[in-house]
Amino acid sequence: MKNLVREGYNKAAESYSSSRDQFSNTKYLEKLANLLQPGATVLDLGCGSGVPIDKFLIDKGFEVIGIDISEIQIELAKQNIPNTEFFVKDMSELKNGEFSVDAAVSFYAIFHTPREEHQELFKKINSFLPEGGLILVTMGSGEWEGEEDDFHGAKMWWSHYGAEKNKEIIEKAGFEIILNEIDTSGGERHLFILARKTS
Numbered sequence: 441m442k443n444l445v446r447e448g449y450n451k452a453a454e455s456y457s458s459s460r461d462q463f464s465n466t467k468y469l470e471k472l473a474n475l476l477q478p479g480a481t482v483l484d485l486g487c488g489s490g491v492p493i494d495k496f497l498i499d500k501g502f503e504v505i506g507i508d509i510s511e512i513q514i515e516l517a518k519q520n521i522p523n524t525e526f527f528v529k530d531m532s533e534l535k536n537g538e539f540s541v542d543a544a545v546s547f548y549a550i551f552h553t554p555r556e557e558h559q560e561l562f563k564k565i566n567s568f569l570p571e572g573g574l575i576l577v578t579m580g581s582g583e584w585e586g587e588e589d590d591f592h593g594a595k596m597w598w599s600h601y602g603a604e605k606n607k608e609i610i611e612k613a614g615f616e617i618i619l620n621e622i623d624t625s626g627g628e629r630h631l632f633i634l635a636r637k638t639s
């Protein structure tokens with residue numbers, strides 16, 4: 441499934457970028473930005489082309505490290521936002537303590553990894569952060585796992601639990617929820633969670 445997702449985004453990257461909404465995430469990003477110290481470093485998991493999420497953070501004066509499984513998405517990100525660290529990396533293969541950052545974000549990406557791995561993934565993200573470190577993530581609003589044949593012209597696969605279980609996963613990984621909201625912009629339903637690492 442990971443090959444399907446990587447190949448899918450390699451094929452869909454340009455189309456996805458050109459139709460990506462530039463504004464609907466701004467209110468969540470503003471909330472995160474208001475809680476971060478100036479110059480904080482943010483890891484973006486599944487950063488895509490870097491626009492609009494990483495561009496927003498960099499324009500606010502934060503440092504960004506972006507990782508994505510798709511080589512083409514990372515090429516686009518490097519073109520869109522020069523002088524920023526972008527790496528081809530599968531978030532499922534991250535190791536405890538591999539990064540040391542002040543916050544982590546992930547928009548519309550974690551649900552492309554097997555849902556059985558989500559608990560472990562959030563524990564690893566926790567290991568990258570200091571006490572009080574922040575996460576801002578989107579997750580599925582309802583439970584679903586499956587494939588579609590035409591996602592921007594490519595096959596694509598998703599795997600996620602519903603909102604309640606997703607919230608539990610994040611709390612169990614050692615975070616306290618600050619904001620927990622189903623966003624309906626763009627005619628879709630996504631769970632947005634902003635949370636802080638507890639002691």
Ligand SMILES: C[S@@+](CC[C@H](N)C(=O)[O-])C[C@H]1O[C@@H](n2cnc3c(N)ncnc32)[C@H](O)[C@@H]1O
Nearest residue numbers: 449486487488508509510530531547548549552
């Ligand atoms: C819907 S796009 C969102 C991109 C970007 N976060 C945004 O908001 O525009 C999902 C991204 O997640 C990436 N992705 C999917 N599975 C991944 C994995 N296992 N590790 C890292 N990135 C992954 C895809 O390649 C794709 O760029």
